[in-house]
Each structure stands twice: as structure tokens, then as C-alpha cells.
Amino acid sequence: MERNMETNSLHQLIERMKPLHVMLEQNTYITDTTKRLKLIIEDAREKEALLFLGKERVGKTTLINALLGRELLSVSTKNPTSVNTLIKYGERECVKAYFYDGMIATFDIDKIQLLTTGDTFSAQIIREHLDYIEVYIQHELLQHATIVDTVALQVGADNTAYFSNVMLERVQEVFWVLRNGSAATLDEYNLLVKMNEQNIKPYFIVNAVDERAATTSDFMKEELARYGELCKEMLSVSALQAIEAKKTNNTQLLIDSNITQLAQLVKEVAHNPAKKMQHTAERFSRWLTRLYSEFAMIPEREPYLSAFESIKKYVEEANVEFSLQQRDMAILAEFEEEYKQASQVLKSVQTLYQLLQVLATELYLRDDRIEQFEGQAIAYQEAVRDYRKCHAEYAQLLAQVDKQFEKTYSVPLVEGLHNANSLTDYFTEQIGRLDELQQQCATLFEIIKEKEKDIFRQLYTVQNHITALAGGRLQAILQQVNDLSRQQLRERTFMQSYSDKLNEFTCIVEAQNFVRDAIRPFLQSEDILLSAGQLESTLATIDAIAALSLPHQQLNEQMPTLLNEHTIIKCDFDSKYKLQPLHLTEADVVSAELPELPEKLL
Structure with missing residues (x-):
């Protein structure tokens, strides 16, 4: 009769250890301790x-x-x-x-x-x-x-x-x-x-x-x-x-x-079932002590520690003034505005001057080839400016000389030039000065025409290149958005993996509850398994196991909501904003209303 009681107690102990083992083997970070429990179960069932x-x-x-x-x-x-x-x-x-x-x-x-x-x-x-x-x-x-x-x-x-x-x-x-x-x-x-x-x-x-x-x-x-x-x-x-x-x-x-x-x-x-029963119970009691040590060290060990710290930081950042979603949308809005501006940067360019203004402010439209063209265009505009200045000086001097000439000789300067031999020294000097200015204007006019030819030769290839650079900028912005999207996806993946790792420790909580609710009452009722001292010590160990708390539980409960809120950035800028190419003709490049070259007086 006594042998049957002992065998029955051993069987019941085994039946309680088995579900505990099933719970713990879900966690890969206490593998050795779980294997030891499996050995206890197997050995208890064997001869x-x-x-x-x-x-x-x-x-x-x-x-x-x-x-x-x-x-x-x-x-x-x-x-x-x-x-x-x-x-x-x-x-x-x-x-x-x-x-x-x-x-x-x-x-x-x-x-x-x-x-x-x-x-x-x-x-x-x-x-x-x-x-x-x-x-x-x-x-x-x-x-x-x-x-x-x-x-x-x-x-x-x-x-x-x-x-x-x-x-x-x-x-x-x-x-x-x-x-x-x-x-x-x-x-x-x-x-x-x-x-x-x-x-x-x-x-x-x-x-x-x-x-x-x-x-x-x-x-x-x-x-x-x-x-x-x-x-x-x-x-x-x-x-x-x-x-x-x-x-x-x-x-x-x-x-x-x-x-x-x-x-x-x-x-x-x-043939000593009492010995086997006590031996198994004592092994299980020592194993519970080992389990408590394992549980107590979990918050201080990898991978729990790094996963918990990462989740903690993630949750704290998500609880600041702006949510992760708001942050991501704000970043996306900045990228979209930048893309929109870059796609239309060439739309309003209708003259060479406007092109140079854009090139001066948008650095992404510049490279060695464009800077060479820009230098030529600036030199062309400087020649036009010098010509206008020289021409204006000529026109001003001509008006002054013509007025004095008519006052002196009662005829306009142009009509009186046939009597140039009888001109005073003053008028001879002024007419010479006018011819010098006319020669300067002629020289500048030739320079302008040569520079126009240089610009015309490059105009269409250069503006295609500028359009390509603008397109490259758009691609760079899309790449930045994609990089951000990959970064978000990587962050989300990491957070999901950290959350999954912490979820592996959910079985620890289940095991704690099972040890407290199923094993503790059984050991108390089966007083033949352990001595009074061993039982007291084992029950104290179980209470200590049940009292342990893993700090991740409350934090990890927030993760599904946060991960759903953490929408991965997707953009359709290229379909919303089409690149406006540069379209300049030779007429757009030539300076408008360039004064005609004056005739030489003598």
C-alpha cells in the first residue's frame, strides 16, 4: 500500500513537471536549465x-x-x-x-x-x-x-x-x-x-x-x-x-x-520506490533553486538587457510631445517641398540672366561643365554691359558736341563735317574723342558677337545637362526618402525583433504562476516527498520565484500600438511633380535692345 502511495506521488510530481518543461522550452535563453528539468522527468520515468x-x-x-x-x-x-x-x-x-x-x-x-x-x-x-x-x-x-x-x-x-x-x-x-x-x-x-x-x-x-x-x-x-x-x-x-x-x-x-x-x-x-521518489523530489527542489537564480539574473543578462533598453528608449521617445507618426510626416513634408521646388526650379527661367541667377543659388545645378558655361555667359553679359556703357558715353558726348557745333556754326555737326579743315581745335579734338569711343564700341560689339556664337554652340547641350542635373537632384531626394524609409523599416524590424525576444520571456511569467498555483500546493499536500526542512526551503524558493518581476511586461504591452503607428514612409513625388525642363532659344539668350553700333564721324 505504501509503495503504491509513493509511486502515485512520484507520478503526480512528474505530471506537474511536464507542463512546466513545456512552458520553459519556449525560451531559448535558459536552455541548460530547461534541459536539466527534462532529464529529471526522463530519469524519474525510467528504471x-x-x-x-x-x-x-x-x-x-x-x-x-x-x-x-x-x-x-x-x-x-x-x-x-x-x-x-x-x-x-x-x-x-x-x-x-x-x-x-x-x-x-x-x-x-x-x-x-x-x-x-x-x-x-x-x-x-x-x-x-x-x-x-x-x-x-x-x-x-x-x-x-x-x-x-x-x-x-x-x-x-x-x-x-x-x-x-x-x-x-x-x-x-x-x-x-x-x-x-x-x-x-x-x-x-x-x-x-x-x-x-x-x-x-x-x-x-x-x-x-x-x-x-x-x-x-x-x-x-x-x-x-x-x-x-x-x-x-x-x-x-x-x-x-x-x-x-x-x-x-x-x-x-x-x-x-x-x-x-x-x-x-x-x-x-x-526496488526502492521511496528512494526514487525522494531522490526525484530532492533533484526537483535543487532545480527550483537553480531556476530562481536563472530568473533573477534575466534582467541583467543578454539578450534581455539590450532588448529591454531598446524598447524602453523607443517607448520613451514615442511619448514625447510629437508622436513618431507626426515626426515622420513632418520629415516627409520637408522632403516633398524640396522635391517640388527642385522639379520647378527651371520653369520660370526665360533669359540667360535668369538662368545665371538660378545657377548662383542652386548648387546642385553646378559642375565643372556648367561653371565653364557660366563663366562664358557672365563674360558675355559683362561685354554687353561694357558696350552699353561705352555707347552711352558716346551718345552723351555726341549730343554735347552737336549742340555746341550748331550754336557755333548754325548747322548740325553731321552737316558741317565737310568743312572739317576749318574746324577749331576744340571741335577737332572732340570729334577725335567721339571716333575713339566709336572704335571702342565697335571692338566691344565684335566681342559680343563672338561670345554669342560660343554660347549658341553650347546652348542646347548645356541646357539639357542642366535639366539632367535637376533630374539628378530629384533622384537624390527620392534616394534620401528611400534611405529614411529603409532606416525606419530597419528600426521597426529591430524593435519588432526586440519585442519578440521579450515576448519569449512571457513563458517565464506563465512558469512563475504555474509553480505558485500548481506545484506549491501539491508539494504541501504530499508531505512524503520531502523532509520538513527541505519542504520549507523549497516553498520559500517557490515564493521567491513567484515574487520576481520582469520589468519589460508593461513596456512591451505598448509595442503593437506603437509599431502600427510607426508607418513606413512612402512617397509618390515623381508622379505628383513632373520635372520642368529648361527651354531657352537663341533669342532668349541674346541681350534685348542692344544699341546699334554708331558710324565713325571722320
Whole structure:
């Protein structure tokens, strides 16, 4: 009856751990902790796991082969077992390899050596990435328990032998293998002390009693005196005798090997549901402590930290005076006004002077070619201005001389020039001055005509080039808008990804609620699972888990609205505003009403 209660309690605990695992595996940032919970669930549903532990060359693998009555595992004096091996019952004999990256590969049973002791280059590469392997065979003993062959103990820190704590947590019992005559070292003793502190008390198995048989009893007494308080009991066996007895069908040798007693001990310790239940509950309690540490560190770790800070900044900026939408529309309006102006900048240009005015103010219409043309056009206008000035000076002087001439000679200057020989020195000098001005005007007039020809030759190609430069400016504005649009899209994409990352932590909140509402009441009601002290500590851990708060929740609730408001800029400027090209003719370029060149007087 009691065994059924214990089995039922274990089953109910498993059924509560399973949905918790489903919740947590949605989050990729606590993967290791989630994998540990999965192992607890899987191990709780499996047969009891019994681990054989010891230093190198004590015969752990040989001992397991003897228990199984077959040389299943490879034994090599050159390459000792290099990967932890879980041996389970299976109708189909095979090997499953579990790699550190989560990959699982299945091999035929004859590949055990490749995965455990093989010394080929391929075998070494494979083992570098192996976490552990599972071997499935048909054997009556494995219907009672899973047997775990382990790598040799390693030299650890502080004079304490090292072995994987994760693997120790997975097993219900430990069989510590010693070799007859080879006493446990100080490193092993310190590890034993540490295991006892974790409530792990192993069985001592002294192997190779066929060696130094006469001193076996004394050796066992000495080891019991040294470490007896740290272990449950001590049993002596001879793995080699057991294997030989199997080969030769020697019953007495089998009895002498004591392997049957060890097999019986394995069966006895495997049938302990109370031990398995408590072991599972204690593992789960320690896991909850680990989960609390993981949850507490989330706000300070990546990627949560950067995602939260980015979302926080985004939300704060969105809550200022102008919304993101208003900001974006204001930027777009500026670009549209600039595009409109650039598309019509040449529309009102009807003269060379107006063109030069536009070129002086719109820098995007300038390049080396245009500046050369601009220089020629300015020089042309300066020549026109000089001609007008010279012509005006000539006309003014002519009017003054003509008036004085008529006053003196009673005839206009032009009519009196035929008597130039009788002119006074004053009029001769003035007429000479007028002819000099006329010559200057003639020279300037020729310069104007030459410059007009130069401008006419370039006019149509230059104005096409100017129109192209205006078109280039429009394209540049569109490019700026597109750049802004891409920037907005990138920002929105980043914000969406940050929001999605934070949403991954929603399962953390679900897990907190589940631990509080489903697991806490169950543990309180099932007082057979944990001791009073363990229960009190576990409940306190659950309360601490439930009390944790992730700061992103309220901020992230605003994100869907903000992302919808964050409309990506799109523009149709090119369809709304057509480029007005430059259309100047030669008549538009020539200066209007240029005074006619005066005739020479003499």
C-alpha cells in the first residue's frame, strides 16, 4: 500500500513537471536549465540508475561486463573508457549517442568501441563532442535497473577528485569500485566527504579479489576503518573470475567470484520506490533553486538587457510631445517641398540672366561643365554691359558736341563735317574723342558677337545637362526618402525583433504562476516527498520565484500600438511633380535692345 502511495506521488510530481518543461522550452535563453528539468522527468520515468564510479584501472567496465555475462563494453589498457555510458534494457540492441549540441545519433551495437575506447582519428573526433551514450540490450538485470559505466575520476581542485555533478544527480545509488590492494587516495576521500554532504552514500565494491587473495580481508578491514562511515557497505568480487566462469561454465568459479551477490544487491537497491521518489523530489527542489537564480539574473543578462533598453528608449521617445507618426510626416513634408521646388526650379527661367541667377543659388545645378558655361555667359553679359556703357558715353558726348557745333556754326555737326579743315581745335579734338569711343564700341560689339556664337554652340547641350542635373537632384531626394524609409523599416524590424525576444520571456511569467498555483500546493499536500526542512526551503524558493518581476511586461504591452503607428514612409513625388525642363532659344539668350553700333564721324 505504501509503495503504491509513493509511486502515485512520484507520478503526480512528474505530471506537474511536464507542463512546466513545456512552458520553459519556449525560451531559448535558459536552455541548460530547461534541459536539466527534462532529464529529471526522463530519469524519474525510467528504471533506477546505478552508477559505477572509481579511479582508472580499477576494473569498472570489466565488472559491468561480468554482471551482464558478456563482454559488451570494450576494455582497453591503452584507452580507458572516455564517455559516461548508460546501459538500459531494450528489445533492439543499439547505441544512442548524445552530443553536446543536442544532436542524437543511433548506431549499431558493434559501434560501442568507436564511441568509448576506439583510438582511430574518427573515434577521437566523435568523442570530443559526446556528452554521454545509452546502450540498449536485452538482459534480465536491466529490467530492474539502468547501469552506468563512467569515465575515471579526474584530479580536481583542492585535493578533491572530480566527477560530473550532473551525472551524480541522475542516479539513485553509487557503487564505488576499488581494486584489491590499491587503497583510496586522499582525492577520493575528499570526494567521498563531498558526496556525503550531498546525501550520497555509495556502496564499496572491492574488485580483483583473486589477486592477492591472502591479503584481501586485511585490505577490506583497513578500508572500512578509513572510510566505513562514508559508505553503506563493502562487497568483494572478482570480475575476471566471473567472466571466466561464464566462458567455461564453471559453477564453483562463479560462486568464488561473488558476482551473484553483487547482482542480487543491484536488484535489491533498484526496488526502492521511496528512494526514487525522494531522490526525484530532492533533484526537483535543487532545480527550483537553480531556476530562481536563472530568473533573477534575466534582467541583467543578454539578450534581455539590450532588448529591454531598446524598447524602453523607443517607448520613451514615442511619448514625447510629437508622436513618431507626426515626426515622420513632418520629415516627409520637408522632403516633398524640396522635391517640388527642385522639379520647378527651371520653369520660370526665360533669359540667360535668369538662368545665371538660378545657377548662383542652386548648387546642385553646378559642375565643372556648367561653371565653364557660366563663366562664358557672365563674360558675355559683362561685354554687353561694357558696350552699353561705352555707347552711352558716346551718345552723351555726341549730343554735347552737336549742340555746341550748331550754336557755333548754325548747322548740325553731321552737316558741317565737310568743312572739317576749318574746324577749331576744340571741335577737332572732340570729334577725335567721339571716333575713339566709336572704335571702342565697335571692338566691344565684335566681342559680343563672338561670345554669342560660343554660347549658341553650347546652348542646347548645356541646357539639357542642366535639366539632367535637376533630374539628378530629384533622384537624390527620392534616394534620401528611400534611405529614411529603409532606416525606419530597419528600426521597426529591430524593435519588432526586440519585442519578440521579450515576448519569449512571457513563458517565464506563465512558469512563475504555474509553480505558485500548481506545484506549491501539491508539494504541501504530499508531505512524503520531502523532509520538513527541505519542504520549507523549497516553498520559500517557490515564493521567491513567484515574487520576481520582469520589468519589460508593461513596456512591451505598448509595442503593437506603437509599431502600427510607426508607418513606413512612402512617397509618390515623381508622379505628383513632373520635372520642368529648361527651354531657352537663341533669342532668349541674346541681350534685348542692344544699341546699334554708331558710324565713325571722320
